[in-house]
Amino acid sequence: MTVYGKVLDSTTRAPIPGATVAIYSGNIRLSAVAASGAGEFTIMTLDSSRPDRLGISSVGYTEKFFDISAAVGTNTFMLNQDIKDLPPVIVTSSSKKNWWWLLLFIPFIIKKR
Numbered sequence: 282m283t284v285y286g287k288v289l290d291s292t293t294r295a296p297i298p299g300a301t302v303a304i305y306s307g308n309i310r311l312s313a314v315a316a317s318g319a320g321e322f323t324i325m326t327l328d329s330s331r332p333d334r335l336g337i338s339s340v341g342y343t344e345k346f347f348d349i350s351a352a353v354g355t356n357t358f359m360l361n362q363d364i365k366d367l368p369p370v371i372v373t374s375s376s377k378k379n380w381w382w383l384l385l386f387i388p389f390i391i392k393k394r
Contacts, residue, residue, distance in 0.1 A: 282326040282353045288316045291359035296320025300339040
């Protein structure tokens with residue numbers, strides 16, 4: 282069985298390029314493909330007798346799973362944005378840069394010109 286589809290943002294209806302589309306049997310990923318720049322993909326199931334799931338994910342979106350038997354053929358799959366507020370990050374340095382040694386090379390740099 283083959284699943285053809287397009288992965289879109291549920292809010293903007295824009296394609297989601299590079300979305301991962303995978304076939305699972307239980308919690309085991311059997312195969313996966315990346316959606317094209319237009320959000321389109323084609324993936325084949327390995328064994329139609331198993332109760333496989335189709336999982337679609339992308340950075341910044343909530344992963345969704347679909348029953349593979351309902352997804353066979355051409356479909357449009359919508360992913361919801363997963364917006365999270367992260368705490369601020371403070372970057373500090375504890376070492377002092379010893380740049381004074383560069384002064385030793387200034388005469389050589391000036392002479393070359």
